[in-house]
Amino acid sequence: MRYNHDTPMADPERIVASYLIETPLPVEKAAAALAGEQSSGTFVAVPGETEELKQRFAARVERITERETVNTPSLPGSRGGGTFHRAEVVVSWSVENMGFNLPTLVSTVQGNLYELSQFSGLKLMDLEVPSSFAQRFRGPKFGITGCRALTGVQNRPLIGTIIKPSIGLSPDETAELVSRLVEAGIDFIKDDELMADPPHSPFDRRVEAVMRVINAHAECTGKKVMYAFNISDELDAMLRHYEKVVQSGGTGAMISLNSVGLAAVKKVCDIGVLAIHGHRNGWGMLNRHPLLGIDFRAYQKIWRLAGVDQIHVNGIANKFWESDDSVVHSIESCLEPFLGGFAILPVVSSGQWGGQAPETYRRTKTVDLLYMAGGGIMAHPDGPAAGVRSLQKWWEAAVEGLTMEQAVGKYPELRKSMEKFGG
């Protein structure tokens, strides 16, 4: 469906964005500056800025909820008084302002806002789009159901791993590892984000070597392991890589979302033949500061609109900086329906070895996850096969409601992973 260019929408639907802000100004004044900058902003009134035009296109401050006041600004460069007020601010725009244009939607709800001296902190927390977006955007082609169908996994998380070392293996060495992993019963394997198409592991050769193993295993067992080949590259190369995976019988491809960018990711997702594994490396830059950037709830919606099928959410007790609360929030965000569906599969990873399964399940009550372990599988004392079995068993125990200690008590085979990784 395309909108009609000739007639303005009769009753324009609205985009709604929620922000956490910090400002030295009265909160109402700062919110008005935010809305002004992102709909008709210049620093003086200009001819042509009629009242009618303003009414039709102005962003609207819908709601302000004041929070605490602090004495130190979170970010430099704000202009105004000595105390800084925090608030949640909800702003809306008519879809008429940008039409159905994802990059311009992003420029509208984020864009220059982070530059405004009226703020000493600003984070986009959530984003709502009108239901008309569901006609215009397909969303994830595969999502949770599709990824389960492609891998033949039901009623438990997909168990996945990353090829390590992340960089340096030849295609044949990679395929040899893949061979051990598929025999161990893994559901999903991915390239590292550092491994795309380097001279020592050319993309096409790697696909050929890996898919030979995966296809042979699928013929014997009926189980086709999903391998997310890292197609991240310039656009034409990505499209070539994608085609190579399709021709070789693959079912998945991985993209570094932030490095590749929205327009090219959307273009690749639109093809709709491979499940797209969205790697969010670079995410810390956009989110680690509590009053700058974008919250995961808003972030993952943008990628669901683009059509990404799987997205990283970090993991409980991860090796990175992120708190468990934040990880749980991210998993929940992915599992919330968006536009009546648009399901996306959360990818749990970072320092995972299975022992985090009980806490992950206790807090999220879901098995709709792709649960990834790198070292947790490859460095298992009894080898990768035992690593995979151990992860499956940890998840059985988790769904039974056992704690980590109870799980090891009931299933002695978990003891080795506990001793190796649980210290």
Next chain:
Amino acid sequence: MRYNHDTPMADPERIVASYLIETPLPVEKAAAALAGEQSSGTFVAVPGETEELKQRFAARVERITERETVNTPSLPGSRGGGTFHRAEVVVSWSVENMGFNLPTLVSTVQGNLYELSQFSGLKLMDLEVPSSFAQRFRGPKFGITGCRALTGVQNRPLIGTIIKPSIGLSPDETAELVSRLVEAGIDFIKDDELMADPPHSPFDRRVEAVMRVINAHAECTGKKVMYAFNISDELDAMLRHYEKVVQSGGTGAMISLNSVGLAAVKKVCDIGVLAIHGHRNGWGMLNRHPLLGIDFRAYQKIWRLAGVDQIHVNGIANKFWESDDSVVHSIESCLEPFLGGFAILPVVSSGQWGGQAPETYRRTKTVDLLYMAGGGIMAHPDGPAAGVRSLQKWWEAAVEGLTMEQAVGKYPELRKSMEKFGG
């Protein structure tokens, strides 16, 4: 030139990245973690990670320069002691790790680094690539010389403006404004980043209406004004928009770099028929915190590799949060040769009205700028034509070495802009 996939590079060239870091750990240990994560990282040693492989692919810490120690971490989530050490750290990678692949280069030098709990602050400050990149990447097709040739402007900054109000004008209303601006002698006009292809100003109609005016003016006067139409959109739409501009006789297009993303921007730049105006909206998210994100020096190099011809740098005494020192640093970064050239035209904007020209010139000693004023032209007391003349005169005065006050003394016609905007 393509590298040979069959033989590893004999003497691998290296990518060099400089960081400002803050860490609760001894700085050497944190630097080693950085290098490890981005070349062979997992949280335990894995089989296959041989010494030979490590030697060939490991990132190398080249230099550490310790700086101050602070008592409060800049970012949450770091693990370790009570004091936080700042340092400049230089790290290098063999090009063999990623080949010539811009998105994967970005994933390597940024990527997961911001997530590491070893850091309470991390900012990518600079990036150097080997000279082989100059064979593989064309860089900006037009750059400074090309944009001067397209607009016929020598020995002074290009004077530009933004169509305001940013949102809401119809194509005919836009064209009417353009008509007044080209008659006033403007060199460059751009759409606002909020204005792309909305229902009330469909892209094709706007191009037709605007180019009718610009082409007619060019036929009469020989001067073709560059209009940077905002083509930001999904990829296929961007390519259609680009073609429409070319067919209509236009010379420029604008892209919101961060919203569109690297792979699609590169794809558009590769066409090489239009000068590409790079709008950096969203930039504050990547840079405003002093110890998070990316410095402009590194940022603009990535876009020069992609082939962007013009890039925003904010302006002296701007309406945003950025300091003059930072703006000067950004202008200087653009004017430094990169890969022996790859020149990019710095775009000065935000609250500019001409009175900042003396200070801009005093501090940068360059006229290789696209100097943009929105309200500063459109809201000039004597109308847009007087606004344009005033900007040109301000720059004459600046190059003469006059201060703002001296300029108004010598050129009384500057008084009106001073009175309107200089308060």
